Amino acid sequence: MQTVISSSPPAPRLLPKVGRQFARPHLGSWKTAVGIAVVAGVWVLTSALSPEAQATLTVFAAAIWLWVFGTLNDTYVALGAASALVLANALSAEEFFAALGDDTTWLLIGAFILSAAVTQSGLALRATAWLTRRVSTPHGLVHLLALAITATAFAVPATSGR
Structure with missing residues (x-):
């Protein structure tokens, strides 16, 4: 049997640990x-x-x-x-x-669900890495990320989703 050692670090934990919300207050x-x-x-x-x-x-x-x-x-x-x-x-x-009957409430709920799905799947990290791989200056990084956020404003209906 052959053991394979990976040099890549484990994937970061994207969601908080479950159970913290039930911690007893001091x-x-x-x-x-x-x-x-x-x-x-x-x-x-x-x-x-x-x-x-x-x-x-x-x-x-x-x-x-x-x-x-x-x-x-x-x-x-x-x-x-x-x-x-x-x-x-x-x-x-x-x-x-x-x-609960208001359209805006359901729009925000949908945005939060979409945001959780994008975060959990790692799509946000992959997209950020793809966008920033050729950036060489902080000035270019700011402009590129501002452009990406502006473009996603039309696809994702809330700031929390972006």
């Missing part, structure tokens, strides 16, 4: 304490507003804090915030689901 960290203080402060400062506005601003502050400092996946934070607004009666269930 309840004793300073980020948690400051986050609770910020959310409580928003709740107190907005007490003069209507209950719906107060709940909306408080959930918004909590979501922003979790997006910036939290370990949860952004999708779970957004779904939790939207669910909290429905539970607080700041948003009706009909309004919550009304966005």
